[in-house]
Amino acid sequence: MQQILITGAAGGIGRAAAKKFSALGYSLWLVDREGSALEELCRQLPHCRAFIVDLADRAQLSNLLSELESDPGELAVGLVNAGIASTLHVADSDPADLDLQLEVNLRSAIQINRALAKKMLTQKRGHIINTISAAALVPLPGSATYSATKFGLRGFTNALHAELQGSGVYVSGIYPSAVDTPMLRWEARNGGSPLNFVSTPKSADYIADLILKALRTRKLEYYSSRSDSWMGKLIGCVPGLLVRIYPFFARLGQRGMQRYRRQLELQGEH
Known part of the structure; x- marks a missing residue:
């Protein structure tokens, strides 16, 4: 039985991916800091091990990696998916x-x-x-540090891909824009970047299917839409363009955020 490690497994994308890989017969190593949600998910799925780990705690992370490296079983897939965001401008942010x-x-x-x-x-x-983010290509005012981490992870992913070329080990990056997850719902209620809401949010299942596509086709980069790909690459080539076009897209995003909030209210979420 093939094994997969998934971090951020109790959240939207991680949970959707865990269910899809389980349906394909994978044995699951699921990692998240939300213990009750993670254990509840593991009870639903066969051949599942829950690892309650706060990835910001270096000792806990080290223990997880030691167990991973010493496990005699073969690991077919590693889905590095965990992430957090803040909606404050840098000058207003707590250093912690x-x-x-x-x-x-x-x-x-x-x-x-x-x-x-x-x-x-x-x-x-x-x-x-x-799982990286479209914020690895289009910087998000109001989420500057989040953007920095995603830019950094994209560079790391592409370099690692080159290092492992020809080894039999493949590396891919997934670049979703807006995804209907607990994180996006939190951002909608707490002043997240309007750029997150320019496009209609995709479902977590849609991104999980993109992850399965990456596994099949083994390309380096996958985007949730072609327009996300081209816009990101354009701004990457002309960084100053963002400042000029930001007011226009911010207005679009504000309208999109309002639509998304109304949708959440209709679903009974406040």
């Missing part, structure tokens, strides 16, 4: 909050990728998939 985003979104992701690469090179096969 900035550090927390760096720890979870970037440092822990790099350390997990290292452990996965080491194990999979020994196996001579495997696939590392990082």
